[in-house]
Amino acid sequence: MKIINDVKFLIVGLGLIGGSYAQALTDLGYEVGAITRSQSSIDYAVENKLIAHGTTKIDKDYISQFDVVIFALYPKVLIDWIEKNQSCFKSGALLTDVTGVKGPIVYKIQDILRDDVEFVGAHPMAGKEVYGVQNADKSIFRNANYIVTPTEKNTKEAIEECKQLGKILGFKTIAELSPEKHDEMIGFLSQLTHCIAVSLMTCKESEHLVDYTGDSFRDLTRIAKINDEMWSELFLLNKDELLSQMDLFMDKFKSLRDSIENEDKEKMKEIMRLSTVRRSLFDKK
C-alpha cells in the first residue's frame, strides 16, 4: 500500500489541523512539505520540526514531488485552489481534505479533477478552540473519529489508503460514510450543537452570572467560542440539512416548553425519562 511505503506528504494550508497532520506524519518518519500563505507559518513549522520544508508559492516543481496531498483549507478556498492549480499534481497522486461538510465539496472536486489523480474526502473530527500552526498538536486525534466519505468515482485502493492515513495519524475510530450521510450526521451532532451553544451564549450578558454558574452552563457553551468565518461558510454549505435539524430541535424544545406551561407533569417526566434512557445508552459506548 502506497501510504506505508516511502511516500511524501504535502500539506496545503498550515493552520491548527494542517499543522497537527504535519506533526503526526513527520514524527512517524515521513517527509512532509507544506504550502501556505504566510512565510512565518512555514518558518515556525520548519523550526519546530513539523515539516521538512515548505513554500508560500504555487510551484509545479515543488508540488509534483508529493504522492499524497492533504488540503486543510476553508471550503471555498479549497475548490478554487484545485481548480487553478491541479496541473501541478504528480500523476497518480492521492488527494484528500479535512473539510467539515462533504457533499458540496467532494462531488464538485471530483467533477473538475484531472483523471490521473484521485480525491477521497475525509473529515477528521478533531479540533481545539485555538487556531494556527503554533497550536498544532497531534494528540487532538487520539480520542477522535476520522470519517472517510468516498463516492462511486473512488477506487478501493484510494479509499483504503485514506483510511490508513487516519490510522497512522492516531485516530481512535475510522469510519466510512457517504457524503450525504456525513452531512446529515454532522448537521445534527456538530452544527446543531454549535447553533445551540451560540444561541444560549447570546441570550444575555452573563458575565456577572459566573459566580453562580455550575458546570451545566459551562458545558453547554464551551463551543460557543467559534471561528465565525469558517463556521458561517460550513453552515451555508449544509444549509438544508442544518435547517431541518434545527427545526427538529425546536419542535422538541417547544414540546417540553408546552408541557411545562400546561403543568403536564406526566408529559414532562416522560420526556425526561426518554432523555435519560437515551443518554445512558450513549454513555456505555
Next chain:
Amino acid sequence: MKIINDVKFLIVGLGLIGGSYAQALTDLGYEVGAITRSQSSIDYAVENKLIAHGTTKIDKDYISQFDVVIFALYPKVLIDWIEKNQSCFKSGALLTDVTGVKGPIVYKIQDILRDDVEFVGAHPMAGKEVYGVQNADKSIFRNANYIVTPTEKNTKEAIEECKQLGKILGFKTIAELSPEKHDEMIGFLSQLTHCIAVSLMTCKESEHLVDYTGDSFRDLTRIAKINDEMWSELFLLNKDELLSQMDLFMDKFKSLRDSIENEDKEKMKEIMRLSTVRRSLFDKK
C-alpha cells in the same frame, strides 16, 4: 458564632446531597445525626462514618437535641415535613435547606414557621448524575458555589451562620441573592440548560451516531440524564421564570436559524462574534 462552637447537626433526608453534607461535617469533627425514610441508608451512613447516629422516626426527643437542621428533601416533601413536625425543633435552632428553587419554598416556610426558630434558604450548586447516600462525596462541593437566599425575616446572625456553613462544607464561592434573583438566575443557568440538553437528547435515536460523535454532543447532553421526579417538580415551582428564559432562548435560536435560511452571512457572523466575545469574558473568571 454558634456554628464554630460545639453544635450538633441534623440532616433530614439522607441522599446524595444530605449524605455529602453529613460526610463533610462529620469529618470536621461535628456530631451529625440524620432522619431519613429508609433504615438501610441510616445503616450505611453509620457504618461508613458519615453520621454518628440516625433514625427513621420523627421523635421530638431526638430532633430537639440539634442546633442546626439541614433539609435535603424534595421541595414539597420539605414543606410538608416542616408543617407537620416543627413542634419538635429545639428553641433557637437554625434551619436551612438545599432546594434548587427558592421563592416558593423560603417564603412559605417562613410564613408557617414557629417564631423561636429561624429558616435561612440555601442552594448548594453541586451534584452528580448518581443518587443516594452510597454516592455521598464531599469533594463535589470543592469547585462549587453556595448561595444563601435570605429574606427580610432573617437575622444577620442566622445569615452569617448559614454562610459559615457553606464555608466549612468547602464550597469555593459563597454568595447571597434574594430568592427572586436566585430563581431568575437558576432559571437561566441551570433549568434552561437542562431543558436544552433534554430536548437535544430526545431529537432522535442517536445511539448509532456514537462512532461519529465529537465532544460537542457529549458536552451538550451530559446533563440530559436527569431525575425526572425532582426536576419536573423544580421546573413547575419556577414555571414563569423558566418559561420566560425558554422563550428568550427560542428567540435567539430562531434568529440564528433565520439568518441561515436567508443566507445572511453578515448576521450569522455577527451572532457568532458576540457569542465568542461573551464566552471569552466568561472563561477568564
